[in-house]
Amino acid sequence: MTDRVPVLKIGEILLVSIQVDLEDQMVLDLQEDLSNQIVATGAKGVVIDISALEIVDSFVGRMLATNASISRVLGAETIVVGMRPAVAMTLVELGLSLKGVRTALNLERGLKLLRRLSASRG
Amino acid sequence: MTTEGNTQLLVETLVAQRDDFLAQWTSTVGEDLQGRLSKAELGHELSELYEAILGALTASGLDGRGEHFAETRSLLIELSRNRARRGFTSTETARSVFALKEVLEPSLAGDEQGAQAYLQFARLLDDLGLLTTEAYIRTREEIISSQAEQLLELATPVVKLWDGVVGVPLVGTLDSARTQVVMEKLLQTLVDTNSTHAIIDITGVPTVDTQVAQHLLKTVVAARMMGAQCTISGIRPQIAQTIVALGIEFGDIPTNASLSDALRQALKEVALDADDDVRGLL
Incomplete structure (x- = not known):
């Protein structure tokens, strides 16, 4: 059995902190877990922290975009936080721009952004 | 002999x-x-x-x-x-x-x-x-x-303009090697200074063709993925004309004629953040 990425609930927010380099199966499991959790907890926001990731390939890049779309469908905003400069540059070179995914510099700013979004939604 | x-x-x-x-x-x-x-x-x-x-x-x-x-x-x-x-x-x-x-x-x-x-x-x-x-x-x-x-080192400073706002005054032509250096420096500075806004000033860039525009776009997209707002400023009249004539699309990237306009916009947004902080919204 492969490792799973934990999905933590903080109030109305789900926190996914990715600490190890992802294998393809883990990515698929995460997608499954996350959508289940959003429905189960009725979360309004998802924060995916990738500050520990040194390598992000196109598969993981696409997973981030897909997760954002899935949670939007389920009524939750997704914010990707803590992307490293080297990772951002690699993704740009790969031609991925993560359109439609909200990003923030770090976890703190990501949480702020989520609260602002939910405040403006009322 | x-x-x-x-x-x-x-x-x-x-x-x-x-x-x-x-x-x-x-x-x-x-x-x-x-x-x-x-x-x-x-x-x-x-x-x-x-x-x-x-x-x-x-x-x-x-x-x-x-x-x-x-x-x-x-x-x-x-x-x-x-x-x-x-x-x-x-x-x-x-x-x-x-x-x-x-x-x-x-x-x-x-x-x-x-x-x-x-x-x-x-x-x-x-x-x-x-x-x-x-x-x-x-x-x-x-x-x-x-x-x-030396030129590569000298010509690409990243300066902090305000709390949360960094500026990149670009001087000279922009090729892929320089773009790489600029991007690296800008992104690292964003992390180091915990900044949310970046302004790329191209007043000193003599010409903007499709290649240069492509490099600029890449930089902006990379900064965005890190969670920072990126503005391009210092677009001279001739450059604006060339950009339109070449059909270059900057998409939803905000552009400004002057650095001061871009800075004012960035400061407004930073102030908005601070305001919300004070009101306990965030």
Whole structure:
């Protein structure tokens, strides 16, 4: 059995902190877990922290975009936080721009952004 | 007549008329350089070279690639490096060696043996002259590559304009190597200063073609993925016209005519954040 990425609930927010380099199966499991959790907890926001990731390939890049779309469908905003400069540059070179995914510099700013979004939604 | 005989004759002539030859050589080269090098310095350089060539000739004859010419070669390389750094041309540098031929010609070309010796010596000097040119070019290349590196370092500062706002004043053309450096520096500064806004100012970029626009877009997208707002400012009227004429799409990337406008916009957004903080919204 492969490792799973934990999905933590903080109030109305789900926190996914990715600490190890992802294998393809883990990515698929995460997608499954996350959508289940959003429905189960009725979360309004998802924060995916990738500050520990040194390598992000196109598969993981696409997973981030897909997760954002899935949670939007389920009524939750997704914010990707803590992307490293080297990772951002690699993704740009790969031609991925993560359109439609909200990003923030770090976890703190990501949480702020989520609260602002939910405040403006009322 | 044998080569040894010729060498013998050369050495004898060079020893006998050393002072005459040196004086003539120095003055010929001095005329070429038109006083850009002091007589004393030149005389010192050339007499060192003269002694080295004479010594090598005495020891091993006319083989310019032989080990006895090692000292001569290193002297010549040093001389060429100096000349290259001081901005002399490669012709002037090579002429420093070739001038010795002119100096020797009157005293050797008189009889048949002398002429033969002269031709052989001329061949040796040709070899040495080529060596100076080679060393000259190598030095120039070193200078050019080190300058290119310095330029890359110098021309891409990332400055903090305000709390949470960083600026990148771009000067000069934007190629992929520079884009890489700019992007690296900008993204690292965003992390280091915990900034949410970046302004790329292209006032100093002479032309914007599709390639440059592509590089700019990449930088903006990368900054965005890190969670920062990126604005492009300093677009001059001609540049705006070219951008439209080329059909370049900046998409939803905000652009401004001047840095001050972009800064004002960024400050407004930063202030908005702070406001929300104070009201306890966030």
